Amino acid sequence: MRGSTEETGTAGYRPLLFSIAYGMTGSVGDAEDIVQDAFLGLTRAHQAGTVIAAPKAYLTTAVTRLGINHLSSARVRRETYVGEWLPEPVVVTVDRPGPAEHAELADSLSMAFLVLLEALSPMERAVFVLREVFGYGYPDVAAITGKTEANCRQIFARARRRIDAGRTTADSAPxxxxxxxxxxxxxxxxxxxxxxxxxxxxxxxxxxxxxxxxxxxxxxxxxxxxxxxxxxxxxxxxxxxxxxxxxxxxxxxxxxxxxxxxxxxxxxxxxxxxxxxxxxxxxxxxxxxxxxxxxxxxxxxxxxxxxxxx
Known part of the structure; x- marks a missing residue:
């Protein structure tokens, strides 16, 4: 099914897109669905005759905004969750690579970090993940989220303070x-x-x-x-x-x-x-x-x- 929606030259973006969606949602299944929806949107745009000059930017924007919408609707479910909430684990083993075989997951997407991200609003989380985890510059973050650069800087600073307040001591070793x-x-x-x-x-x-x-x-x-x-x-x-x-x-x-x-x-x-x-x-x-x-x-x-x- 994925092959029918991922056009030649864009399938290679899936690792990055999955990682952004997972960083946004903490859910493997939801991340896969969001990425699939982004590719479907690209296909429909092409079928409608729309010229997409930068498909990577288009897909990244689609995934981020779909993630923001998902978090907004999922917040009530999280508030009524029974017991401690942890993200769906992304597992790499010798015999069963699992979804991580196509995920560029950084060390900062540990379970502890994803739990900290739960304290952020959907927009704060999007800006923080794009900037902190994936290293996007503020001009790109602004274009992806639809905010101004100045606003993104303020959002990131606010999110950074909240995340740093909950972080534990980091290991100083390389x-x-x-x-x-x-x-x-x-x-x-x-x-x-x-x-x-x-x-x-x-x-x-x-x-x-x-x-x-x-x-x-x-x-x-x-x-x-x-x-x-x-x-x-x-x-x-x-x-x-x-x-x-x-x-x-x-x-x-x-x-x-x-x-x-x-x-x-x-x-x-x-x-x-x-x-x-x-x-x-x-x-x-x-x-x-x-x-x-x-x-x-x-x-x-x-x-x-x-x-x-x-």
Missing amino acids: PRERRAEGDELARRFFEATEGGDIHALLGMLAPDVALYGDGGGKARAIGKLLTDQQRVVKLLVFGLRKVRKLGASLRPARVNGRPGAVLRDAEGRVASVIELDIADGVIRSIHSVVNPDKLGHLGPVSDMARLPEK
Whole structure:
């Protein structure tokens, strides 16, 4: 279906367009739909005889404005969401590349960052994502959003203050070193979790480590944000021990550009996706998505943690 709407020479823009849409919505499915709608709009414009001199700019503008409209209509649903809200994970594994095979996701599109973006208005989010994540200049941001350059600068400054107020300490190591060290720490973390080595785990977690769980009212997840280091460790160890008895296994993955893992049941179905936020040599936050609605794009979903239908 995509081939029928993506004309020769424009399909290569899909990675960028998907990433912008995902940064706007935090949803893989919604991002795909928005990109598809943008390509459909381009096709219709061509069929109507409209000359599109800059198709990349046309598509980027369409995706951004569709994202703004989507966020405006989705805000009520987010306000009534059951429990902690986390974005749909973008997962890269050796055996199942998933949607990230066509996504130019930056490190700044981690789950923690996407959660921070939820505090912004749709327009603030659009301006901030375009400028901060994808490096668009203010003239381009203004053209894409339909605002003046001066207005975009004001919007960005306001959004930046709100985002910076919620950010945690960033690791000062160069990106490549940070990634290598993070991958190694993640490997030891999951190994210690599976082995039940509580002492080793305590040494890897920040004293104020935060554990977020997103079940969306449809799967068993922690009821609220957990920040007690001892309780986080015990929940992880005993929780994994319980599902391991049912044949579940953890498989390393990169989740939103960060170290993580996918929990699969005995039949290989996805039960949970875990992302680790690592900085200064310790794990500062853990994000676990078990809401089945947010895992379907990764393949068959397990009913291991699913709550019974009411």
